[in-house]
Amino acid sequence: MEKMCPFSLLILLALWIFGPNLVNGDAQQPASPPIFILGDSTADVGTNSYIPHCNATANFPHNGIDFVNSRPTGRFSNGLNSADHLARLFGYNSSPPPFLYLHSLKYGLQLGIYRGVNFASGGSGLLDDTGLKLNVLNLPQQINQFVTVRENLITALGHETTKALLAKSLFCITTGSNDIFVYFKTRSTMPKEEFINLLMEAYENHIKTLYSLGAQKFGIISVPPVGCCPANRLLNATRCFEPMNDFARYFHLAIDKLMCKLSSELQGMKYALGDSYKMTMDVIDNPRPFNFKNVDSACCGHGTLNAEGICNATANLCSDRKQYIFWDMFHPTHAAARLAANTLYGGPTLYVSPINFAQLAAEN
Template sequence: MAKQQHNIINLVFLCIIVTLFCACWVPAATEELAAPVFLFGDSLLDVGTNNYLIGSKATANNPYYGIDYPNSTPTGRFSNGRNFADYIASLLNYSDESPPPFLALIQDMGNFNRNILGGVNFASGGSGVFDRTGCQAFTNVVSWKQQIRQFETVCGNITQSLGEIKAGKLISNALYIISVGSNDLFDYHRFSPPISGPHFLANLNNALAIKLKILYTLGARKFGLLGVPALGCSPAIRSMNGGACNETLNSMAEAFHDSTLTLLHNLSQANPGMHYALGNSYKLTRVIIDHPALGGFKVASNACCGQGPNKGQGKCMETSNLCKNRDSYVFFDLFHPTQTASNYAAIFLVSGGNQTVSPINFTTLANIHV
């Protein structure tokens, strides 16, 4: 009897120890996960999506792209090093650089569900608001519509991993960074469709509203849009315009910013819990292009790497004329900024005032708890 009582006492003691241990230890699966960042859009955010596309002419997986990236590796970023996606993710403390492309993550399906919890980059160089944008110029791009379908797949996998309630919380508190519109305007300029500029912009805004509402329906609540820069002053456009900016194209970029700001305000009023920040990339880039010394730059009219007038004809290649002091250039190739210029602009979007981003900056947007 004494031995039986002793065993019972030991069992009770063991149960107390186990109970205390379990009260102090929480499995990793039940910990609250940090909200991720999801990125959509074009080459300003693309970190290698187009490397996986067969026949795409919108690629940056060759030297001298990536010359200032670690190990001088061409990663598919349209930059000499890091790009907007990297700097925004870093400045907002999501990660050291952008999360990987969706098309890279699906190469490792065994870890796919775990990896997507840290965020996903869907952006594809050449894509735009319209479904066919970039196809005529670049043959093969991942349209924004397709990117949203990929995100829908990610949402399903997150729900499968975490359950509906936790997944919904994670998705709604994630930050959604979007860069679209530039290629739509470039296509309009290149191919001159039989439609007036104001009518084209009205259609563009309608298509933008539809895509944003689809993302909202999928659970997105915090939208950070980069805005369209001063496209008419890119080396590519200057090379076709005697070295001067094309102010017609610039006017369309500026008008698109204004109409997008109105659109976002209206959407946020009609859709509960929606928050947004819109970068005034037109104003920001125009100031730096017109007054490069303000940002510590010396050259704003020519690309660092390219051919022809303003080095604006053809993408950067290993046979191109590459500048030596890349930090002094605003543009790396015919369309895209250097990593220094991307970092400079990202700082204004992340922590700037309403002259460069409104109605709030990306930091304030990221810190909103939905």
């Protein structure tokens, strides 16, 4: 990949933050907070499409069938994902772009008011080795990309302005599912408690690193009931695979405890924790009030539950995608991701605590 010269990247980021007013000497900060997104495929808006030889991509049909012009975008979705829907709820017309897209541009481009940057890479996890064979970007690599953004902001805006900007920004993280997938795929014998503690140690280190770089507001999305994904239902005669769900439940309890601990240790840190497990299970157990009918099959795929092959141009495709929770063997549909984002943004403490994402953004 051809690297952008530092000056071009600097100008690009400055324009992305403040828009054309910066060029005219009138840098007005937008009302909505910048959003930096890290994590896995549930928030990847095209990162993996820019990674050479990546083995976890979605830049082909039927992905994107409900996107503008039915265009595959690299999202593991028929349309938008949770990162996109959250950005819209915060008032942005479109989602923050992938860092690798910005980095691929030769020249600064006037891209409008500041939205943020997306670093999420499908297949990644909390542990460095998760996704290694897929050639994706793990969390330390994603954080290193943020370091590049921060350095360029400091050069363009000065240290104090950058510090103030990052302090009000939202850092949304959705990760952990792939670590659990790998645990079961490799038939690890590590006790559950020990494995989840290992994940929490990694999570703590990542959050502390981001905090040291200026992050203060964290929107954390815990692991959903991964045992209910169509692919994992095949492990249990099409029913949810409970051993995997047990890990997801334990993960949420652990991350809840960790975030409470960190918020008391790190001055100025605030957080909102979305209970993705409960949010999703409540829909699976009682889908009709949420306007869903199919909670076990993938809309796009091959074989039993459409879960024996990836979603591609030759896959079976459901006719009413709004009625499905799952788009493919692992990922939610546009409709399910929108429901999740709405809940994270404005939901009650039953699903997101101690405050929701909208309240987090409003915190001083």
